[in-house]
Amino acid sequence: MRKLIFNIAFVLLLPVGTVHAQADFATRLTDRLSTFYARHIPVKLHLFFNQPAYHPGDTAYFHISFLTAEGYKGFSGRQIIDVALVDDKNVPVVRQQVLVRDGFGYNQVAIPASLDPGNYTVTAYSDWMKNYDPELIYHTSLSILSGKELLEKRIYSTAFYPEGGNLIQQVSNKVVMMGTPGAKYSIVTAQGKEILTCTPDSTGLGVFYLTPQPGEQYFATANGALRTALPTSTDTGINLLLTPATAGGSLRIVLQAGTQTLREAGDKAYIIISAHGTAYYSAAIAFGANRTGVVSIPTAGLPAGVARATVFRDDATVLAERLFFVEEASPVQIMTTFDQQTYGTREKVTIKLHVNDPQGGKARLRVRVFQKDLFPQASAHLPRHPLQLSGELPYTAYRRYATAPANVFDNFLVTQHERLFSWPEVWNNTRAEEIHNFRTGLSFSGRAYRRNSSGPLPDSTHLTFFLQEDVMTYAIYPRSDGTFNFPLLNDFVGDDKVYYRADRKGVIQKDIAVDFGQKDTIPAMTTDAIYRETADHAAYGTFAEQQKVIEQAYGFAKRAPVQHYEKVNPHAFLEEEIFSPDVTINLRDYLLFPDMEETLREIIPFVQHRWHDKQHVVRMYITDLEVMGTEDPVYMIDGVLTDNTDYFMSLKPDEVATIKVVCTWEKLRTFGQIGKNGMVLVETTIPDNARNVPVPRNMVTVKGITPTATLPQTVNPKADRRYPQIKAALYWNPELTTNDMGDATISFYTPDNTGTYSIQIDGITYSGKPVFASDTFSVVFQPALVQQR
The missing domain is CATH 2.60.40 (Immunoglobulin-like)
Structure with missing residues (x-):
């Protein structure tokens, strides 16, 4: 921490105030701030998409950065980030869990083709971020366009914000x-x-x-x-007038104390300049009779981004505070060099990128190229990188001012306040420990309850969960209120089905259900605008609709040859986990019986059928325990787990290929209580029969890690020219790392649609500086070039 540099000026040439060196209070406050941030770590999230807007049915590819607020360093190891596409009523349209490694990753959101056009929100957050103000959760707008333009009608409210707070x-x-x-x-x-x-x-x-x-x-x-x-005026507190500095310049702060602020001679105020949990400058000020001083602070030692100036009494009472923005003293530049500026259709484009960082050129970049004419709303210049604002200010507040001139953005900051913590929490160490932690793996949480009553669960209720695709079993005892939360040993990718069972002292409890619900609710985002479609054509929406027509009309040119696949064993993974079933019966090897009842009696060993009260009852003999099961076994039919004995018995033997029996406890214990009465694996010859298998009411679908899709295809210059290659988004590279000199080269081919194209580069240097750059090139139709090919 450095001492302040003061230039004392006087209003109306009044007598000078006295500036003292850093006092004990400032030292104690600085130490407590560092201690506070060691436990309460602020983070930043940023998503960068492959194009500025989308059409229903598109796939929105994105890169995600999850970084520390101090130094913009990626969190080491694995982190799971919740990402959701949310409509204007805060209802999630798509929810997914994205795996990030060492702070960086990429994934995609598949936009439903049935989705109504409108202005949607993408929200992303780590569980850790839920410890703080929910308005700091990452949000960004995502326009989903049809052929009509969206018109924004902003909702304005009237409010007044004195600079400094009073x-x-x-x-x-x-x-x-x-x-x-x-x-x-x-x-x-x-x-x-x-x-x-x-x-x-x-x-x-x-x-x-x-x-x-x-x-x-x-x-x-x-x-x-x-x-x-307007806010009520007061004679206590301090009026703070701040003039922001240009990059590398000095910050000028005028302090004017109220008449009752400093009641006794020798009373002092303290000024602290802080950012991201670090106090960079501090000093004590003893005001003279004029109650006025002017402070000059060099910004060269401050990190770029949002910082705050706070004036205190020595009891840590805040007298004045405001946020301000520090420009990057040594901004990083990205230079783009094209092998030419104008290209023909289906011509190769080669672009050399150079990151010029005084502290070292190596950088992580993501690059997108799109037709500029189709996205007029896309900003080509970012005076402030979104990473510098994310996690510091609510997106709904700053999104309209992020690209505004410096003076307008500074006025906007007067309307904002610190949201990560309060000074009393720091000074008195009263903030509770975080209840949410960083999430490095998947977990299950929910509540078990009685279906037909609101009474508590019986004592010693035991829950067993079986993941069908992952072939993993978990057994727990829920809390007395029925809630549970436990980590999974292995992550699983995509959706999986979970079959659960409740037991008490070994007896199944059929009246107990489990509600997984959603892991949590989506943090709400307030809105200050409404959107509606107009009669005007949206450039990209119209293009996307025409592109689909073209693809349908010329579909013959890209139809893939018909491929024939062998039938896959739907239970292969499960059988591998248990090292094969105990009994395998291929019904084609036997003279078929008319129904499953006779088939079980005559062909299938260890499985018995009988009638009880006009109901099918099936029991399996557990051979190594030498006991008969007390309940029906579970069935895996064409890859679907079910406990529906009636459906199993309704199958026609001539439509069944194989029946496999798992009847030894050595193998069944893999499934815990769910497998205690045996398991029957059935593979039928009925096409797509999996959709016909009854899903038990104690089966739920859960989401795992969202798999990363193949990146969008670029133009193929060798493709048949009879088939147009029309693309709005021409190139997407979510992971491009320069060499140590800051150099990288990309190349791709132009499409058949001509116009002006924009290349935008987003990233962060290894020295911890966010970067953004944009450039353009043109694609024109050149008949001579086409004839040469």
């Missing part, structure tokens, strides 16, 4: 207001006397200066509308 009496206060763009607001007294007017700009922000008088309340009116009260 409206200090008898000094000039900067106030940032939010309101309807272009509307004229009058600031009036309680008696209706107009003091000034303010008109918000196109972003909805307005700025005015107000010197409140003691005992006076102020209001804002616009066009005769209801009055909105």
